[in-house]
Amino acid sequence: EDKVVQSPLSLVVHEGDTVTLNCSYEVTNFRSLLWYKQEKKAPTFLFMLTSSGIEKKSGRLSSILDKKELFSILNITATQTGDSAVYLCAVDPRGTGANNLFFGTGTRLTVIP
Amino acid sequence: SAVISQKPSRDICQRGTSLTIQCQVDSQVTMMFWYRQQPGQSLTLIATANQGSEATYESGFVIDKFPISRPNLTFSTLTVSNMSPEDSSIYLCSVVGRQGDTEAFFGQGTRLTVV
Numbered sequence: 551e552d553k554v555v556q557s558p559l560s561l562v563v564h565e566g567d568t569v570t571l572n573c574s575y576e577v578t579n580f581r582s583l584l585w586y587k588q589e590k591k592a593p594t595f596l597f598m599l600t601s602s603g604i605e606k607k608s609g610r611l612s613s614i615l616d617k618k619e620l621f622s623i624l625n626i627t628a629t630q631t632g633d634s635a636v637y638l639c640a641v642d643p644r645g646t647g648a649n650n651l652f653f654g655t656g657t658r659l660t661v662i663p
Numbered sequence: 664s665a666v667i668s669q670k671p672s673r674d675i676c677q678r679g680t681s682l683t684i685q686c687q688v689d690s691q692v693t694m695m696f697w698y699r700q701q702p703g704q705s706l707t708l709i710a711t712a713n714q715g716s717e718a719t720y721e722s723g724f725v726i727d728k729f730p731i732s733r734p735n736l737t738f739s740t741l742t743v744s745n746m747s748p749e750d751s752s753i754y755l756c757s758v759v760g761r762q763g764d765t766e767a768f769f770g771q772g773t774r775l776t777v778v
Contacts, residue, residue: 584766591672591753591772593706598766638705650696650708650721651767 552577556639556654563661567629571657573639574621583615583622586638588656593638596624629661665690669756669770676746676777683742684773686756691736696757696767697729706755712739746777 557572575583582600586593597606599615599622606613610629615622626633636658640651666689676682686695695712709729710718718731733739743750756770 586769591774592755592769595766595768640706650711651706653705653707655705 552641552643552652554639554641554652554654556637556657558657559655560658561660563629563659565630565661565663567661568625568627569629569659571624571626571637571639571659572621573623573654575639575641575652575654576620577641577643577652579643580617580641582642584640584642584651585613585622585624586640588636588638589634596637626659629659631661631663634659634661665692665758665768667756667758667768667770669773671773672771673774674776676775678747678777680746681742681744682746682775683740684754684756686739686741686758686770688737688758692758693736694759695733695739696759697731697739697741698755698757698769700753700755700772702752709741709754712741743775746775748777751775751777 554575561569563569582598584598585596587596597613602615602617610627613624624637636656638656639654642651668687670685674682697709698706699709700706708721709724710720710731712718712731712733714733714736728744730742752775754773757767759767
């Protein structure tokens with residue numbers, strides 16, 4: 551059974567801290583892995599990773615994929631209160647017969663001043 | 664990226680009634696999906712909205728409960744029928760712009776509370 555597991559489930563940090571969010575997956579077919587930030591209702595796209603070892607970076611956020619060990623991490627440096635959100639990891643097997651993204655349950659990050 | 668307008672943004676409904684959620688995209692998109700996110704849970708795909716034909720439902724979801732329309736490449740509706748408190752969730756429309764695209768964009772979501 552395909553599954554995506556995120557850890558930790560929740561995390562509370564102080565402003566300025568660095569956090570690492572984890573996502574491991576087991577899927578029959580793999581095309582890419584995506585990270586989303588969900589603040590209220592709608593997830594907003596952060597990164598798409600398709601190749602191992604290539605870091606994607608956007609400001610204080612960065613992410614990397616390990617296709618051999620089947621996991622990805624999302625790093626946030628110098629956290630701010632605006633980073634408080636649920637971070638969702640999803641695996642995309644589409645184009646291989648499947649039709650949908652498989653989402654993890656998310657990591658709820660709370661950044662306190 | 665596609666701009667997606669989803670409405671209503673929230674509603675409180677009586678059990679036994681139905682609610683139709685609309686999703687309008689500012690450009691033609693290849694694929695449109697409907698997801699549900701129950702409280703404290705991740706996103707679960709309800710169905711793929713197919714233009715001009717019946718939607719493709721995932722296991723555990725049926726057309727009688729969640730009828731879906733997609734009359735063209737920019738618009739879709741999801742109806743939650745004969746609602747019960749267990750249907751209280753966030754419902755999200757998602758689109759993929761072009762064939763082969765991986766990146767999925769989401770509407771603003773509809774927060775439904777059934778009382």
